[in-house]
Amino acid sequence: MADEREQLRNDAAARYDPAAIEQKWMERWAADPKLYAAEPATSKKPKYYVLEMLPYPSGQLHMGHVRNYAIGDALARQMWMRGYNVLHPMGWDAFGLPAENAALKNNTPPREWTVQNIAAMKRQFNRLGMGFDWATEVTTCMPEYYRWNQWFFLRMYEKGLAYRKKSKVNWCPECATVLANEQVVDGCCWRHEDTKVEQRDLVQWFLRITAYAEELLEGLEKLPGWPEKVRTMQRNWIGRSEGTEVDFFLEEQGTRERGSKGAERQRIRVFTTRVDTIFGATSVQLAPEHPLVATFTAEDAALKPKVDELIAQQKAARDAGDLGAIEKHGVATGRFAINPYNGERVPIWVANYILMDYGTGAIMSVPAHDERDFEFATKYGIEIRRVIKPISEGEGADALPFLSEDGVLVNSGEYDGLTCVQAQEKLQKAAARGAFGEAKVIFRLKDWGVSRQRYWGTPIPMVHCERDGVVPVPEDQLPVILPDNVEITQQGGSPLARVPEFVNTTCPKCGGPARRETDTMDTFVDSSWYFYRYTDAHNSRAPFDSDIAKYWFPIDQYIGGVEHAILHLIYSRFWTKVMRDLGLIRNDEPVDRLFTQGMVIKDGAKMSKSKGNVVSPDDMVARYGADSARMYSLFAAPPDRDLDWQEDGVAGVSRFLGRVWRIVTKYAAVARSAEASPQVSSKTQVGGALLRKLHQTIAKITQDFEGRWHFNTDVAAIMELVNEIQDAEPQMAAGEIPAPVVRELLRTLVLLLAPFAPFLAAELWEQLGEKGAILREPWPKSDPDLAKEDEIEIPAQINGKLVAVVRVAAGSDSKTLESAALADDKVKARIAGKTVVKIIVVPGRTVNLVVK
RNA sequence: GCCCGGAUGGCGAAAUUGGCAGACGCAGCGGACUUAAAAUCCGCAGACCCUAACCGGUCGUGGGGGUUCAAGUCCCCCUCUGGGCACCA
Numbered sequence: 001m002a003d004e005r006e007q008l009r010n011d012a013a014a015r016y017d018p019a020a021i022e023q024k025w026m027e028r029w030a031a032d033p034k035l036y037a038a039e040p041a042t043s044k045k046p047k048y049y050v051l052e053m054l055p056y057p058s059g060q061l062h063m064g065h066v067r068n069y070a071i072g073d074a075l076a077r078q079m080w081m082r083g084y085n086v087l088h089p090m091g092w093d094a095f096g097l098p099a100e101n102a103a104l105k106n107n108t109p110p111r112e113w114t115v116q117n118i119a120a121m122k123r124q125f126n127r128l129g130m131g132f133d134w135a136t137e138v139t140t141c142m143p144e145y146y147r148w149n150q151w152f153f154l155r156m157y158e159k160g161l162a163y164r165k166k167s168k169v170n171w172c173p174e175c176a177t178v179l180a181n182e183q184v185v186d187g188c189c190w191r192h193e194d195t196k197v198e199q200r201d202l203v204q205w206f207l208r209i210t211a212y213a214e215e216l217l218e219g220l221e222k223l224p225g226w227p228e229k230v231r232t233m234q235r236n237w238i239g240r241s242e243g244t245e246v247d248f249f250l251e252e253q254g255t256r257e258r259g260s261k262g263a264e265r266q267r268i269r270v271f272t273t274r275v276d277t278i279f280g281a282t283s284v285q286l287a288p289e290h291p292l293v294a295t296f297t298a299e300d301a302a303l304k305p306k307v308d309e310l311i312a313q314q315k316a317a318r319d320a321g322d323l324g325a326i327e328k329h330g331v332a333t334g335r336f337a338i339n340p341y342n343g344e345r346v347p348i349w350v351a352n353y354i355l356m357d358y359g360t361g362a363i364m365s366v367p368a369h370d371e372r373d374f375e376f377a378t379k380y381g382i383e384i385r386r387v388i389k390p391i392s393e394g395e396g397a398d399a400l401p402f403l404s405e406d407g408v409l410v411n412s413g414e415y416d417g418l419t420c421v422q423a424q425e426k427l428q429k430a431a432a433r434g435a436f437g438e439a440k441v442i443f444r445l446k447d448w449g450v451s452r453q454r455y456w457g458t459p460i461p462m463v464h465c466e467r468d469g470v471v472p473v474p475e476d477q478l479p480v481i482l483p484d485n486v487e488i489t490q491q492g493g494s495p496l497a498r499v500p501e502f503v504n505t506t507c508p509k510c511g512g513p514a515r516r517e518t519d520t521m522d523t524f525v526d527s528s529w530y531f532y533r534y535t536d537a538h539n540s541r542a543p544f545d546s547d548i549a550k551y552w553f554p555i556d557q558y559i560g561g562v563e564h565a566i567l568h569l570i571y572s573r574f575w576t577k578v579m580r581d582l583g584l585i586r587n588d589e590p591v592d593r594l595f596t597q598g599m600v601i602k603d604g605a606k607m608s609k610s611k612g613n614v615v616s617p618d619d620m621v622a623r624y625g626a627d628s629a630r631m632y633s634l635f636a637a638p639p640d641r642d643l644d645w646q647e648d649g650v651a652g653v654s655r656f657l658g659r660v661w662r663i664v665t666k667y668a669a670v671a672r673s674a675e676a677s678p679q680v681s682s683k684t685q686v687g688g689a690l691l692r693k694l695h696q697t698i699a700k701i702t703q704d705f706e707g708r709w710h711f712n713t714d715v716a717a718i719m720e721l722v723n724e725i726q727d728a729e730p731q732m733a734a735g736e737i738p739a740p741v742v743r744e745l746l747r748t749l750v751l752l753l754a755p756f757a758p759f760l761a762a763e764l765w766e767q768l769g770e771k772g773a774i775l776r777e778p779w780p781k782s783d784p785d786l787a788k789e790d791e792i793e794i795p796a797q798i799n800g801k802l803v804a805v806v807r808v809a810a811g812s813d814s815k816t817l818e819s820a821a822l823a824d825d826k827v828k829a830r831i832a833g834k835t836v837v838k839i840i841v842v843p844g845r846t847v848n849l850v851v852k
Numbered sequence: 853g854c855c856c857g858g859a860u861g862g863c864g865a866a867a868u869u870g871g872c873a874g875a876c877g878c879a880g881c882g883g884a885c886u887u888a889a890a891a892u893c894c895g896c897a898g899a900c901c902c903u904a905a906c907c908g909g910u911c912g913u914g915g916g917g918g919u920u921c922a923a924g925u926c927c928c929c930c931u932c933u934g935g936g937c938a939c940c941a
Binding site for chain 2 (some may be wrong): 228229233236241270272273274285326352353354355357363365366372373375442444562565566635636643644646648649652653659703708710712713717720723800802805837840842845848849850
């Protein structure tokens, strides 16, 4: 037994034993808290802020995390080695519903559950060797952090950016709380894919993100370092639309001819992007929930059930997540509206395809030039009147049922003959003159509803006083502490409302009895500015020091999943603009470059518990070591593409690292015996070919880190290098390769490996006799002379087909290449008896003979 | 319907500006070492045809057309697939 153990120990010394190596370095690194710390903002080094999205502390890292953080950590390590002042922090998005659900399930308080999970995940991060500076750790559920959420909320309240209003809100019965528009996916909750979101009327707190709609949209143009995909998604989400609002006059009952005068006349305001087609408007359509409809139904009892039916249809379609799919239905109200441009009297309808929450909830219907209006008019026999003539009188344009393209106006009175664009401008001016309309830009983006009727979140720092109404909590009374020991239930309404000690307070204004706001903030508030806090994580007087934030921002590289393309990334952009306007920071945008990595797939589906195809990082680490798991996640696919997880692949990477281990440890003594020597810059010696390969590899990886980020090919390049070194092993063993060359090869190999396999690199660095941290070692430089090939192979083609490969000196001119190709036997045989019409030579690339 | 990706061996994938398609790895096959196995090392490996074998040939990057001396790469049309948006007036 003892012998066996002894044997194992000896084997471990000889063989690559990731468990032992990683344990050793984990302890060393833990004992050196400065290792991954950034230097202060006064540092002379150029700064580099690399950030991966902070995880929700579920208690378990998954492979998506491993991939995300392996990418960021590789970048951070390389930047450290390149001499940058690197900020590479980590934290926890620690508020949110799962903690409450866990509380229900296990009877553990959310705080306890969260704190335990954080500890567990931190262990996993350290086990994986992630180079985070834990001194700047941010945990969003701590009062030291969330007090600043409250502080920001008060600032926004002062500026009118936070406000309360009654509104229809998205209610998830499962979460028993409100959701933001951004959190509703296909009519269902983003957390509960099978739970339909209900509409409820509630008084809610909102943040006026729409005040920044225009800037949020324009700012996208100034983010070339963001994926086009993300910018497009945000552009669509903001949904800017230029058009015109026009008032149709409501024809009063029984006063059809006279009408009352000007301003007193009731109006229906419609929004249109095609005011140029207004002479073709043959009806006005109202959303079923339009306020005017209520007055109509009040006067006409028969109308009410029909309108209710339309509302029900809309609701059903919304629940199904597909408003576009319902058949168009409508009902004529019997009322009429007057087109302000020509005085024409058109019927007013209520229709289920008109949405109350977009535009004005009312449209002018132009069946001849809008597909939806056409469909509706056809169904109900409403007049279809052409008012646009296509410019290109193409085949059968007139035969088309409707024409949505631009053209020239007809049947439009004084506007006839104008182009659509000209007409829009003129009609807008006329509307403004006549005070019955104006040019208008509207957005699809809505204000951000941040109230949540849940416990585990930031308390909204407001007080309700019977005398003074809504009163903000004074700044010096922050934070409003979230009480512990709150009973969590599945019923609706905020759990905080059932905690008298929390609810009952005094009014800051009058000192009388008052009730605290019991809603908490959406957790996306927490993640909207957390990355600023990292720069000054322990500041107790301000969210962060402005000067420090000015030094670090914007974030140079942000890395995370594309699923945050809208929610998190638009809220953080908004928050940044607010903070800028508060004078806290100087940057307009939080993130300079954004990288969205692909998903981790297994057996053709995204890894998920419900699919049962989850691979646990702990298992992988236990079986192959952290280095192998990390390196595989970089090797198996380029980081921006989906990664197909194959365990055999991890084993392969592990084998490779074992080869590196064997070679380096075997020749470490040779390397240690040598000094740095000019021999290593000569390639005319034994081992010169290896030096060439080495410098080519340095060049490739260095260049790749500059932005292309195809880490899979970088790992492949290191493998090629190791293969060549291994092929030269007989010479190494025979001592034919000079020791300084061996030293240079092994040292550099280990340096190149450092961003990808930090544990092994640290261990081998030490075995090579180095004392300092490999992270502090300068990144190797490629010598172009050494990297250059002396001889290259050039394909010789005939009529574009490969016939032979000829060897020539690197840098040979066209003449040399041409004659080399013509001298080749295979080429000679192929052109015998034929005429060479033309010879194309691309130096360094190819020779092609055009032969007849 | 609209807007983005993607499609390359049995599999994951490579291929700076158009210039040797399949680097690197996985799985596979053959061999060495071993009593044996594992581990490790060496070698083979797109498909098809020809050949006893060597040699050699043809085809080949989702499909069809085109530009070019030369196309995985550029242009046009189409198919499939992943994602986002969608009665947004």
